[in-house]
Amino acid sequence: MTETVLLVGGGGREHAIARAVDDADDAELYACASNRNPGIDALAAGYETVEETDADAVVDYAESVGATLSVIGPEAALAAGVADALDDAGVYAFGPHAEEARIETDKAFQREFMEDNDVPGCPAYETFDDPEAAADHLRDADEDLAIKPRGLTGGKGVRVVGDQVTKAEGVDYILESDYEEFVLEERLVGEEFTIQAFVADGSYRVSPAVQDHKRAYEGDEGPNTGGMGSYSDATFELPFMTEADYTEAVEILDAVVEALPGYKGVLYGQFMLTAEGPKIVEFNARFGDPEAMNTLPVLETEFLDLLVAARDGDDLPELEFADRATVCKYAVPDGYPTDPTAGARVGVDPESAGEALLFYASVESREDGVFTTTSRSFAVVGRGETIADAEAVAEEALARAGEEGLRVRHDIGTAELLQQRIDHMNELRGD
Numbered sequence: 001m002t003e004t005v006l007l008v009g010g011g012g013r014e015h016a017i018a019r020a021v022d023d024a025d026d027a028e029l030y031a032c033a034s035n036r037n038p039g040i041d042a043l044a045a046g047y048e049t050v051e052e053t054d055a056d057a058v059v060d061y062a063e064s065v066g067a068t069l070s071v072i073g074p075e076a077a078l079a080a081g082v083a084d085a086l087d088d089a090g091v092y093a094f095g096p097h098a099e100e101a102r103i104e105t106d107k108a109f110q111r112e113f114m115e116d117n118d119v120p121g122c123p124a125y126e127t128f129d130d131p132e133a134a135a136d137h138l139r140d141a142d143e144d145l146a147i148k149p150r151g152l153t154g155g156k157g158v159r160v161v162g163d164q165v166t167k168a169e170g171v172d173y174i175l176e177s178d179y180e181e182f183v184l185e186e187r188l189v190g191e192e193f194t195i196q197a198f199v200a201d202g203s204y205r206v207s208p209a210v211q212d213h214k215r216a217y218e219g220d221e222g223p224n225t226g227g228m229g230s231y232s233d234a235t236f237e238l239p240f241m242t243e244a245d246y247t248e249a250v251e252i253l254d255a256v257v258e259a260l261p262g263y264k265g266v267l268y269g270q271f272m273l274t275a276e277g278p279k280i281v282e283f284n285a286r287f288g289d290p291e292a293m294n295t296l297p298v299l300e301t302e303f304l305d306l307l308v309a310a311r312d313g314d315d316l317p318e319l320e321f322a323d324r325a326t327v328c329k330y331a332v333p334d335g336y337p338t339d340p341t342a343g344a345r346v347g348v349d350p351e352s353a354g355e356a357l358l359f360y361a362s363v364e365s366r367e368d369g370v371f372t373t374t375s376r377s378f379a380v381v382g383r384g385e386t387i388a389d390a391e392a393v394a395e396e397a398l399a400r401a402g403e404e405g406l407r408v409r410h411d412i413g414t415a416e417l418l419q420q421r422i423d424h425m426n427e428l429r430g431d
């Protein structure tokens with residue numbers, strides 16, 4: 001039977017999801033998003049421009065195309081109850097209901113949930129419902145703390161004292177920002193990595209670890225972004241971690257799935273590998289962007305089969321991943337994220353990207369070409385036997401894009417940066 005799959009969202013992550021769905025012979029893809037992603041447009045049988053948080057509009061479109069399944073990309077849609085609405089309309093949503101998505105969308109809930117359910121890896125934390133109390137707590141703290149607004153901030157709301165800001169700057173940030181409620185927590189020190197698990201009916205399947213690069217500039221300098229690029233290895237671990245670290249991280253995800261039996265969709269663990277093992281920086285209730293672009297291109301099991309099994313309540317298939325490393329690099333407009341300049345021509349497309357995959361994000365497709373807007377523009381993904389091979393493939397595609405008006409973190413996936421990560425972990429572990 002042909003499945004009619006509605007994809008919600010129009011970024012690089014969703015282009016990767018679209019490609020994975022479209023890979024199946026018996027899938028017909030439709031998409032809806034607030035922007036028009038030319039990569040998704042080229043794959044989809046239909047594409048409607050709607051606000052991703054407008055649950056009624058998404059359901060109307062799902063019904064009009066006869067969707068039998070849906071996949072939700074962005075967290076804002078989950079927070080707005082789009083998965084609830086699609087399920088209510090009889091269109092299975094691979095994405096959690098708003099209540100369960102609170103594991104991402106409400107950072108106070110996230111920590112309290114961990115504590116209440118004995119989920120390991122929770123840093124010490126306190127929650128505050130007014131800025132004055134949060135600021136007082138920070139002023140009095142002896143240790144460095146991470147400052148987190150309670151709700152969604154597009155990955156840009158966190159400030160870490162001792163890393164991005166001083167304590168005084170942190171206090172000012174709390175008092176001067178528009179946020180009201182905060183979580184202040186122990187600053188975790190180590191190397192970050194992501195594991196995405198596919199979850200349905202109380203069971204789950206894991207995928208290889210990925211490391212994202214949040215900082216805007218090379219050498220991990222500058223403001224936090226949505227993520228500038230990421231890599232994964234040909235194994236499930238990353239070069240700075242052991243198999244035991246990976247297993248320990250999965251045990252944390254396991255505890256979450258056990259405590260949330262109704263959860264479905266992707267459960268994304270953002271871990272800090274500390275000297276004491278993996279701790280949770282945060283959970284997300286969806287694929288990572290960019291991490292989806294590392295994971296889905298090496299998934300050899302048909303993604304549609306996983307979605308159908310999840311919907312039908314069948315055992316999830318065992319997932320096969322190619323033994324390939326991946327390197328993903330985003331091209332972003334000059335000045336991103338603080339002062340982006342739009343309107344640069346994108347000089348590479350999926351056909352001219354050579355061996356690399358090209359995923360569009362926030363771009364505008366006009367008659368005379370594809371142009372940048374003010375958010376991340378497009379990503380290239382190289383695959384190879386080693387991270388170095390994959391990095392070279394990604395760079396080849398970028399060389400074709402030209403650099404006019406664009407910025408890329410060329411250091412992502414390089415031997416030098418990898419060695420720094422390994423040295424950092426060795427130093428923390430006292431090896």
Ligand code: AMP
Pocket residue numbers: 123146155156157158159160185186187188189192214224270281282
């Ligand atoms: P989030 O928006 O929760 O993903 O946080 C953004 C970034 O802030 C993370 O990727 C980490 O680099 C950093 N961060 C968040 N919480 C902590 C913490 N407790 N300790 C150290 N860094 C953190």
Ligand code: GLY
Pocket residue numbers: 155212226227284287288289290291
């Ligand atoms: N890569 C970080 C995120 O998707 O939130």
